[in-house]
Structures are given as C-alpha cells and as structure tokens.
Amino acid sequence: MSKPAFLVIPQWQGSPSSRAMRLVEGAELLREDLPPSARVDVSVPLEAGDALGTPVARLSSMVQARAAAREAIAASAARGLDTPILVGGDCASSLAGLEHATAQADGAHELAVLWFDAHPDLQHPSTSPSGAASGMTLRHALGDGAQDLALRVPVAASAVRLVGARAFDPEELAETESRGIQALAADADPAVFAEQLVSAIGGATRLYIHIDLDVLDPAEFASVHTPVPFGLTLAQLTSGIRAAVAAVPLAGAAICEFAPASRDAAAADLPSVLRVLGSLTSALPRGAA
Numbered sequence: 001m002s003k004p005a006f007l008v009i010p011q012w013q014g015s016p017s018s019r020a021m022r023l024v025e026g027a028e029l030l031r032e033d034l035p036p037s038a039r040v041d042v043s044v045p046l047e048a049g050d051a052l053g054t055p056v057a058r059l060s061s062m063v064q065a066r067a068a069a070r071e072a073i074a075a076s077a078a079r080g081l082d083t084p085i086l087v088g089g090d091c092a093s094s095l096a097g098l099e100h101a102t103a104q105a106d107g108a109h110e111l112a113v114l115w116f117d118a119h120p121d122l123q124h125p126s127t128s129p130s131g132a133a134s135g136m137t138l139r140h141a142l143g144d145g146a147q148d149l150a151l152r153v154p155v156a157a158s159a160v161r162l163v164g165a166r167a168f169d170p171e172e173l174a175e176t177e178s179r180g181i182q183a184l185a186a187d188a189d190p191a192v193f194a195e196q197l198v199s200a201i202g203g204a205t206r207l208y209i210h211i212d213l214d215v216l217d218p219a220e221f222a223s224v225h226t227p228v229p230f231g232l233t234l235a236q237l238t239s240g241i242r243a244a245v246a247a248v249p250l251a252g253a254a255i256c257e258f259a260p261a262s263r264d265a266a267a268a269d270l271p272s273v274l275r276v277l278g279s280l281t282s283a284l285p286r287g288a289a
Contacts, residue, residue: 002249004284005081006034007072009042011065013049013058014092016132017225019259026223026258027088029266033274034087040076043068044089056146057131062092063148069096083284086254087277091121091134094210094254095149098141101208101251102153111251112204113141113160114197114244116237117212118228120165120181122172129169134257137210142179155208157181161200163240164215164232190235194243207248209241211276212256223260223269234272241279253280 010027012020031039042065049061056062073084073096086097101111115121121137125146128135139145143154157179165183168176176183184200187193201207214224217231258273260266 002083002284003081004038004083004085004281005040005073005076006038007040007042007069007076007084007086008034009044009065009069009086009089009093011044011062011089011093013061014090014133015225016130016134017259019225020090022259022261023088023090023257026260029260029270030087030258030273033270038081040072042072051131052148054146055125055128055131056133056136056149059133059146059148062133065093066096069093070099073100083250084252085277085280088258089256091117091137091212091256092149094137094256095140095151097252097254098155098208099151101206102151102155104206104251110205111155111159112201112207112248113155114163114201114207114209115160115165116163116210116215117165118214118226118231119167119212120162120172120176122175123169124171127171139175159204163197166230167228186232186236190233190239193236194239197240197244198247201244201248204248206251207244208251209244209253209280210256211254213258213273221269221272223265224257225259234275238275238279241276242282245280245283250280250284
C-alpha cells in the first residue's frame with residue numbers, strides 16, 4: 001500500500017514576488033511539523049540563478065532544484081514511500097511531482113489533475129509579463145513552454161480540472177478555452193462541493209493534486225504573496241480533497257506558496273496548512289518503511 005513521502009522543497013526562484021524568500025521561511029516552518037521518518041529535504045540552490053538565454057527568469061536554479069527533487073522522489077520510492085507530496089515551494093516546484101505521476105500512469109488519460117489555484121498558471125514564457133515560472137506551471141505540465149521545464153510525458157488537458165481559479169489574464173483565458181480545460185465552480189456547501197469534485201474526476205485511476213494556497217479566501221488565509229478575493233473556504237478545500245483521495249488513489253501532490261509575512265501570521269496560518277496536508281494524506285497510511 002502506498003505511503004507518503006514529504007519532500008520539503010524551499011524553491012523560491014519561480015515566484016514573481018519581491019518577497020519570494022518568505023517561501024523559504026514557510027518551508028522551514030512546515031518542515032518542523034512533518035514526521036522525520038517520512039520527511040525528505042530537497043536541496044535548492046541559494047542563488048537566484050540565470051535565465052540560460054530563455055524568457056524564464058532564474059531558470060538554472062529551478063533546473064537544479066527539479067533534478068534534486070527527482071532524485072529525492074526516486075530515493076523515497078526505494079524506501080517504500082512512493083506517494084511524493086512536495087511542500088514549501090513556489091508553484092513551479094510542483095512539476096517534479098507531476099512528472100513522477102505521469103511517468104507512473106499507464107496512459108495520460110487515466111491520471112486526473114485537480115489544480116487548486118487562484119490563477120490557472122497557463123502563461124507562456126514568450127509572453128509572460130514577469131518571466132516567473134510559477135505562472136507557467138500548468139503550461140509546462142501540458143508539455144508546452146520552455147524545453148527545460150516542459151514535461152516530456154505531458155498531462156492531458158482533458159484530465160485537468162481548475163478549481164477555485166478566478167484571476168485569469170487574457171492569454172490564459174484563451175488557452176483554457178482552446179484546450180477545453182474545465183473550470184469548476186465551487187458550491188458553498190462543503191459536502192456538495194466534495195461530491196462535485198468526485199464526479200469531476202470520475203473514470204480516473206490515479207490522482208494528482210496541486211494546491212497553491214492562494215486558492216483560499218484571504219479572509220481565512222493571509223500567508224500568500226498574491227491574495228485574491230472570493231476564494232474557497234478551508235472547509236471546502238479540505239472536505240473536497242478528502243473526498244477526492246478517498247475516491248481515487250493519490251499519485252502525488254504539492255502544497256505551494258506558503259509565505260507568512262511575520263511570526264504572528266505564521267502562527268495564525270500554519271494550522272490551516274497542516275489541515276490541508278492532513279486531508280491529502282487522509283487515505284494513506286503513515287510512517288516510513
């Protein structure tokens with residue numbers, strides 16, 4: 001039976017924020033609350049890195065971090081911890097987990113991807129206003145974008161469900177429509193919302209869950225760089241995830257963009273992140289092999 005590996009990846013280089021280093025602090029706070037027997041530290045370069053002649057800012061450091069994450073995922077699997085859950089980085093840190101999930105699937109269409117994010121992350125490197133890889137993450141998961149980041153075995157657009165997305169730029173909206181990516185409207189009732197999610201991933205045999213914490217409403221969760229009004233409640237998010245992982249086996253996940261501005265903010269919001277993490281692992285056994 002699958003067991004989780006908690007990969008702490010303090011990657012900040014994909015963020016467009018001038019306060020991106022808060023992600024490193026957030027990752028360290030999460031690290032302290034993870035079980036040591038299943039916790040794996042992913043080595044991320046300290047330096048910003050170079051674009052390597054591409055439009056993607058800090059690309060060299062992200063390439064190094066992704067290689068380190070691949071090695072950590074493989075080493076964890078050898079210990080029997082074969083469900084990688086990446087925590088603590090910017091959204092682009094999710095790519096290593098997505099890559100693992102697509103490689104494990106017998107066919108791209110059996111993998112469902114729930115994309116909990118206020119933004120669809122569908123910007124293309126050639127037109128991104130910031131050059132930040134976080135805003136391109138789903139585009140790279142679909143096999144498009146910069147060669148160094150795009151998945152060789154892409155996620156099928158038909159397998160993706162955008163959940164809680166509410167801040168689209170015009171190009172992202174056009175990309176969503178042209179690829180036929182489904183965006184789910186969340187019912188206010190957490191139980192009804194959970195049923196909607198299970199119905200939306202019907203037919204899949206494996207599930208990957210990407211969570212940018214800005215999917216939550218700012219009134220409930222403040223420790224993100226770009227809060228967007230009218231987000232999900234914590235009850236909606238956690239009940240939906242619990243129902244989804246109970247219905248379809250989890251292939252991997254990522255919790256991204258925990259960026260507390262102060263110790264007080266961290267103390268207020270860390271319990272919410274741990275509740276989200278608990279919902280992801282609710283159908284998995286605990287402990288290392």
